[in-house]
Amino acid sequence: MKALFFDGSLKLTELPVPEPGKDEVLIRVLYSAICNTDLEITRGYMAFKGIPGHEFMGEVVSGSGKFYGKKVVGEINCYCGECYLCRNARMRHCTSRTVLGIYAHDGVFADYVVLPERNLHLIPQDFPAQLAVFTEPLAAAVEIFEQVHISPSQKVYIFGAGKLGLLISLVFKMNGCDATTYDTNETKVNKARSMGICAGLLSTLNDQDKAEVCVDCTGSAGGISQAMTHLYPGGKLVLKTTVANSSKIDLNQIVINEFEIIGSRCGPFTPALNLLIKGLVDPTPIIAKTFDFTDILAAFEFASKPDTLKVLIKH
Ligand SMILES: [Zn+2]
Ligand SMILES: [Zn+2]
Missing domain, CATH: 3.40.50.720 (NAD(P)-binding Rossmann-like Domain)
Structure with missing residues (x-):
């Protein structure tokens, strides 16, 4: 698959499609967005190496569960469910967590991404992708x-x-x-x-x-x-x-x-999705430009300019 890879510099390259592990699913990325965190990663934030990107909307293409074939957005913190923090409803702070495209988990600037099924939220099938990608930052x-x-x-x-x-x-x-x-x-x-x-x-x-x-x-x-x-x-x-x-x-x-x-870091997806689906918050004016995934390097350059707002990627 095509993927954006960061190891000190960004390059668009070919990588194997990731294999979903137990309780995980493979998601075809349809839309993604560049966040400030992605720009900070290219400046050394979290010493991240791998595929960056965590704001996305996609379609589940593996598994036979309730998400198969459906459009989803996904929470970015992958947690164990067993440690003290997980047992005390602080899963986003799980001691052994990985974070999509930010820490020890390849992200969404690729054709495919893998996430635990429990991280996913269904979105209405006809819900505009350009709005769905705002779920994570709105949360x-x-x-x-x-x-x-x-x-x-x-x-x-x-x-x-x-x-x-x-x-x-x-x-x-x-x-x-x-x-x-x-x-x-x-x-x-x-x-x-x-x-x-x-x-x-x-x-x-x-x-x-x-x-x-x-x-x-x-x-x-x-x-x-x-x-x-x-x-x-x-x-x-x-x-x-x-x-x-x-x-x-x-x-x-x-x-x-x-x-x-x-x-204050990550937030709850359910109320954020509610705000978007009910039209109570309309982030459309925040979109600066949409690039094709093949032009993602140019998209990063554009997003790095000081007054650029949200840059979307169409996969
Ligand atoms: Zn973000
Ligand atoms: Zn945990």
Whole structure:
């Protein structure tokens, strides 16, 4: 099969079709999307070697279970089901987990991918693939509401109007929160506004402007300290940024101001799919361009430009 392979550099190559193990199925990838994590992987994040890619929609082509021949999306954390964390409903943190296209598990930038059947979610057969590929990043946005109680009267600042920042902003907007999204890039601010998101240029924010909840999805190492500057004492800081070069932050500020810091990664697929299927969140304006899989190297180059939003791959 054709596959994108990373071992210090990206190359499009021929690799054997993967063999599903016990309780796993083979999936033909129909659509995928490039995430910031994929770009960070090419910069050394997680020291990953193999086939990257974790946002996808595909069709199950093996097994005889309820998924055979059906269109699916798949959760990216593959877990043991037996360790302490799995037994305590924290499967996404399983001590022996592998992560699709990110850690010890080949990903979706290939003709085929293998995943445990229990990771799969059926989608309506006629559901647009361009929307289905947003399930994983939208789940990451929904995760904030699984973790933090945010009341409608609390002021929220979201830093970063990139791919994930926009999805997070849409979910906050849908929840009726008093949220404003800030970015340094005027094009991104205008994009956010065109999607009905309350957004502004970061330069218009003064040091005295503070919120009860700050969400950092800048994707840059300095984003955390910047978000802390705009948090009220006793406020909550939600961190979404993962970068290959980690940042140094002043922990004294957290102690003195009694900030609550919440690390936030992957989220639940079921509510994310609900939002997409019911049309409550429409990520279509976030799509920058769709490339054919054979042009995936060009797609990566395009996605690496600073103001590029979501790049989709048609397999
Ligand atoms: Zn992602
Ligand atoms: Zn486990």
